[in-house]
Amino acid sequence: MNAPFKTDALPQWRLDDLYTGRDDPRIETDLAAAKAANDALVAMQGQFAGARGEPALLGARLALGIDLYEQATNKLWSVGAYASLATSVARDDAAWAKFEGDLRTRSAQIAAESLFFTLELNQIEDTEIEAALDAHPAAARWRPWLRRVRLSRPHELSADLERMLVDRGPAIANWSRLFDETLARLTVRAGKDELSLPEALNRMSDPDESRRKKAAKGLAQALEARTPVLALCFNTLAFEKQVEDRWRRYPDPAAGRHIANEVDAEAVAAMEAAVVEGYASVSHRYYRLKAKAMGRKTLDYWDRNAPLDAAAPRTYRWDEARGMVLESFAALAPRFADTAQAFFAHPWIDARPRPGKQSGAYSHPVTADRHPYVFLNYMGERRDVLTLAHELGHAVHQTLCSPLGTLLADTPLTLAETASIFGEGLVFEQLLAQASKSDRKGLLAGKIEDGINTVVRQIAFHRFETRFHAAREAGEVSAEEIGKLWLEVMGESLGPAIKLNRGYEHYWAYIGHFVHSPFYVYAYAFGDLLVRALMEKRREDPAAFAPLYEDLLAAGGTRTYVEALKPFGLDPREKAFWAAGMNGLERLVDEFEALS
Numbered sequence: 001m002n003a004p005f006k007t008d009a010l011p012q013w014r015l016d017d018l019y020t021g022r023d024d025p026r027i028e029t030d031l032a033a034a035k036a037a038n039d040a041l042v043a044m045q046g047q048f049a050g051a052r053g054e055p056a057l058l059g060a061r062l063a064l065g066i067d068l069y070e071q072a073t074n075k076l077w078s079v080g081a082y083a084s085l086a087t088s089v090a091r092d093d094a095a096w097a098k099f100e101g102d103l104r105t106r107s108a109q110i111a112a113e114s115l116f117f118t119l120e121l122n123q124i125e126d127t128e129i130e131a132a133l134d135a136h137p138a139a140a141r142w143r144p145w146l147r148r149v150r151l152s153r154p155h156e157l158s159a160d161l162e163r164m165l166v167d168r169g170p171a172i173a174n175w176s177r178l179f180d181e182t183l184a185r186l187t188v189r190a191g192k193d194e195l196s197l198p199e200a201l202n203r204m205s206d207p208d209e210s211r212r213k214k215a216a217k218g219l220a221q222a223l224e225a226r227t228p229v230l231a232l233c234f235n236t237l238a239f240e241k242q243v244e245d246r247w248r249r250y251p252d253p254a255a256g257r258h259i260a261n262e263v264d265a266e267a268v269a270a271m272e273a274a275v276v277e278g279y280a281s282v283s284h285r286y287y288r289l290k291a292k293a294m295g296r297k298t299l300d301y302w303d304r305n306a307p308l309d310a311a312a313p314r315t316y317r318w319d320e321a322r323g324m325v326l327e328s329f330a331a332l333a334p335r336f337a338d339t340a341q342a343f344f345a346h347p348w349i350d351a352r353p354r355p356g357k358q359s360g361a362y363s364h365p366v367t368a369d370r371h372p373y374v375f376l377n378y379m380g381e382r383r384d385v386l387t388l389a390h391e392l393g394h395a396v397h398q399t400l401c402s403p404l405g406t407l408l409a410d411t412p413l414t415l416a417e418t419a420s421i422f423g424e425g426l427v428f429e430q431l432l433a434q435a436s437k438s439d440r441k442g443l444l445a446g447k448i449e450d451g452i453n454t455v456v457r458q459i460a461f462h463r464f465e466t467r468f469h470a471a472r473e474a475g476e477v478s479a480e481e482i483g484k485l486w487l488e489v490m491g492e493s494l495g496p497a498i499k500l501n502r503g504y505e506h507y508w509a510y511i512g513h514f515v516h517s518p519f520y521v522y523a524y525a526f527g528d529l530l531v532r533a534l535m536e537k538r539r540e541d542p543a544a545f546a547p548l549y550e551d552l553l554a555a556g557g558t559r560t561y562v563e564a565l566k567p568f569g570l571d572p573r574e575k576a577f578w579a580a581g582m583n584g585l586e587r588l589v590d591e592f593e594a595l596s
Contacts, residue, residue, distance in 0.1 A: 010378055041072065122152075188200040190203065190217075196353075252265075300499050301494075368401075389423040444595065455582070461511065465519055532580075
């Protein structure tokens with residue numbers, strides 16, 4: 001067996017250019033600045049609705065009001081980002097947990113004072129807003145932000161109720177905190193080894209079947225022991241959402257997410273239908289082929305992401321991963337590589353796994369007047385190289401749109417995944433081009449599995465959430481019932497070649513998105529299938545594609561998904577658009593079968 005991948009020398013970020021510690025006086029300075037900007041905005045209460053019928057005056061007040069709103073947002077988000085970043089690598093530290101919780105409460109109290117702002121803006125008619133924007137150029141730049149604000153107009157509550165929701169938000173967030181801290185303290189016994197959650201999940205890609213099995217069973221036991229707490233968190237937050245959704249008159253539990261993403265429910269339904277129709281030809285067929293390639297009739301669930309070759313998979317040093325990412329980004333356009341290089345040149349990446357560090361990966365944008373930070377747990381595997389490319393894709397996107405300012409740079413989830421998944425695709429193309437014929441099959445298997453995990457699995461997650469929230473309408477859903485829903489939905493998506501052995505019914509419990517961001521997960525499938533269409537456009541004409549793509553990213557949140565894709569000749573409202581993406585995955589399975 002190869003020596004374990006050494007992680008001691010991997011980079012850890014430094015957050016000093018945000019704040020130097022919990023007692024940094026700049027934290028209080030920034031909170032005071034946020035309050036001052038917010039107080040100035042509060043002093044304008046009534047002046048926006050009071051300027052109706054006077055377009056030039058309303059335009060001037062809109063320009064000033066939104067500028068103050070962004071100033072306050074920048075300061076609050078900067079302090080909040082620091083707390084979140086620092087705590088995510090110290091989930092076992094009670095002092096950081098208290099700091100994050102206290103800051104969340106203080107920030108919410110400041111922000112709550114300006115709740116009137118968007119409510120007052122939404123009292124004004126569309127025609128009056130448009131006239132004001134036409135009359136005042138400085139206000140006109142905020143048209144995309146106002147459009148997004150006004151999407152929530154039919155679902156807004158009274159000012160008092162909105163304030164009440166904000167005031168109790170930090171207490172509700174403690175259910176998410178309990179969920180996170182429960183998982184961060186989780187220890188998995190795998191034979192003689194004791195593993196953290198990220199280490200246990202990583203071991204289920206180990207070439208040694210016995211090590212995979214021990215990690216899988218150990219994780220099942222660890223999750224089962226914590227299921228009462230995790231199920232309570234899930235049920236409680238679902239009920240909180242249910243009550244708020246009812247007051248806001250949302251037609252279904254996913255409606256609020258669709259509005260936030262600026263997508264039509266019909267488009268999401270069309271995507272879901274296209275993916276489900278592709279289950280048999282993609283995931284079911286692939287796992288049947290993989291079982292055959294591994295000399296089996298069926299696979300246990302811990303074999304789902306196992307390498308085809310029993311030999312230890314190749315590991316990639318950090319400098320190799322960095323080189324591949326930068327070279328792939330440069331092939332698209334030098335600006336993408338130059339932007340990504342800054343993250344390696346500065347201590348803006350935290351890649352080293354360690355006790356207390358939470359699982360997963362992300363790129364945090366902080367604010368438009370700062371720089372993003374990249375977080376991952378790098379274990380040297382091919383998937384980790386692709387994760388690095390994914391998160392740096394986010395970081396490049398966040399950097400390119402930062403000149404717009406924080407409010408306009410904020411990108412809906414459906415478009416926010418574009419650059420990240422595209423970055424993964426670029427690095428995979430390089431890996432495949434460099435592979436020997438014997439390695440090609442393993443790389444294809446990995447790419448297909450990544451596609452299944454990003455598209456099929458995320459749509460299965462979406463369907464699980466849909467069924468769970470429907471069941472929650474009738475009352476609390478027991479951990480046993482949640483497990484049954486999980487097995488039902490995952491069985492549909494994975495197909496008969498995957499055995500969902502005893503213990504797998506608890507695996508819903510480590511998916512943080514279900515608790516933190518209900519109905520977030522379909523954005524991954526949306527982004528993946530969208531990127532497959534964009535990569536096809538790049539293959540048709542690479543030179544013409546690059547400037548269009550850079551323009552899409554630099555536009556941040558100023559365009560809807562339909563507007564963003566129009567220059568490429570793509571229409572995501574059509575079911576054929578999503579089916580074409582699934583057909584692309586099916587072609588990869590065809591290629592894999594041809595090599596079998």
